[in-house]
Amino acid sequence: MEVSRRAQSIKASSTLAISAKAAELKAQGKDMVTFGVGEPDFDTPAHIREAAKKAIDEGKTRYTPAAGTPALRKAVCDKLKKDNGLDYEPAQVVISNGAKHSLMNAFMAILNEGDEVIIPAPFWLSYAEMVKIAGGVPVVVHTKKENNFMLTKEELEGAYTAKTKALILTSPSNPTGMISSLEDLQMVADFAVKHDIFVISDEIYEKLIYDEGKKHISIASLSKEIYDRTIVINGVSKSYAMTGWRIGFAAAPLEVAKLMSSLQSHMASNPNSIAQEATLAALEGPQDCVTEMCKEFKKRRDYIYEREEAIPMISALKPEGAFYLFVDVSGTYGKSYEGKEIHSAADFAAILIAEKYVAVVPCADFGMPDYIRLSYATDMEQIKKGMDRIEEMVKALA
Numbered sequence: 001m002e003v004s005r006r007a008q009s010i011k012a013s014s015t016l017a018i019s020a021k022a023a024e025l026k027a028q029g030k031d032m033v034t035f036g037v038g039e040p041d042f043d044t045p046a047h048i049r050e051a052a053k054k055a056i057d058e059g060k061t062r063y064t065p066a067a068g069t070p071a072l073r074k075a076v077c078d079k080l081k082k083d084n085g086l087d088y089e090p091a092q093v094v095i096s097n098g099a100k101h102s103l104m105n106a107f108m109a110i111l112n113e114g115d116e117v118i119i120p121a122p123f124w125l126s127y128a129e130m131v132k133i134a135g136g137v138p139v140v141v142h143t144k145k146e147n148n149f150m151l152t153k154e155e156l157e158g159a160y161t162a163k164t165k166a167l168i169l170t171s172p173s174n175p176t177g178m179i180s181s182l183e184d185l186q187m188v189a190d191f192a193v194k195h196d197i198f199v200i201s202d203e204i205y206e207k208l209i210y211d212e213g214k215k216h217i218s219i220a221s222l223s224k225e226i227y228d229r230t231i232v233i234n235g236v237s238k239s240y241a242m243t244g245w246r247i248g249f250a251a252a253p254l255e256v257a258k259l260m261s262s263l264q265s266h267m268a269s270n271p272n273s274i275a276q277e278a279t280l281a282a283l284e285g286p287q288d289c290v291t292e293m294c295k296e297f298k299k300r301r302d303y304i305y306e307r308e309e310a311i312p313m314i315s316a317l318k319p320e321g322a323f324y325l326f327v328d329v330s331g332t333y334g335k336s337y338e339g340k341e342i343h344s345a346a347d348f349a350a351i352l353i354a355e356k357y358v359a360v361v362p363c364a365d366f367g368m369p370d371y372i373r374l375s376y377a378t379d380m381e382q383i384k385k386g387m388d389r390i391e392e393m394v395k396a397l398a
């Protein structure tokens, strides 16, 4: 029996593979430290959990409109106005099963077969696969560390072809933790308006920003022209420690939002009714839980970066947001650990997990084969233990 060629062309998620390997070693009784998964270790705040329990007891357990409940779509509009200075009508908002699902809906709503989507590397690994699932062609453009992993105008123009349909912007970035400045955004907006293409703006880490003077700006807020071409993607997984609830949302030009809603109605009916009530409580309730979690992430960011900087042969930029440290390990190439030689970040990560029981993500699938990604969404004790072991390994390289 022949199965789908398109489905066969899609790579399995390597971050999930790392998690599986770490779980396997843990089951064998190994003392694992995992910097793999991008998931806050905090519990979902109590008032959000209570809202979900209440929703069950009040019978909010039925189908909702495909694009989400009117109350939640309105709350998302209020959030976008308050936090991002954006004016949207509820009809322009689609609630989905996580930001991942919102992104998938967006690609399916705008792409025709063969349309190209510019993806700046390093990128979150699902983008390229999602574009392919939707029949598009990912066009990866490499950024440079000396430019804070931001695209230059020349790099962007060099990637443009008559088939370019959209570009993806992620700020704060997974995996680099860098935040696009107003100037970076203005350059991207000018490019998108000039060539009349869409911008998919993934803003899922917007609340996790650690330094005075740094702030999140939504590209859609720069002008009417760019607003008309932007699909804003956001959700509650990262900022409210709600990964398992699976709620994300998109705000888009009306025509695009209608298509996304229609696609979703056939593929998923609607996002979970109880999780939608919980999300309403997250968006409308007290926000001090977000501030508290952010403070804790900042402590960890400061600590993990300081430890990494003290280790020879590896280097990173200080992340400004999200919860990842993106580490260049190419300085270790040619060295070996107990006879095992390192020629790539994948080799480095394989030795680290096998010899030191520390799981990290090698970033070839993020478009940067010389880097590993460490998620610091884990507690300080684990971070300390993990960094001790990375230090031991690197210092023992010969």
Ligand code: PMP
Binding pocket: 038, 097, 098, 099, 100, 101, 124, 170, 174, 202, 204, 235, 236, 237, 243, 247, 248
């Ligand atoms: N965008 C980025 C950049 C992410 O890192 C993630 C989660 N790893 C998502 C989207 C998806 O988030 P969700 O859990 O809401 O699907």
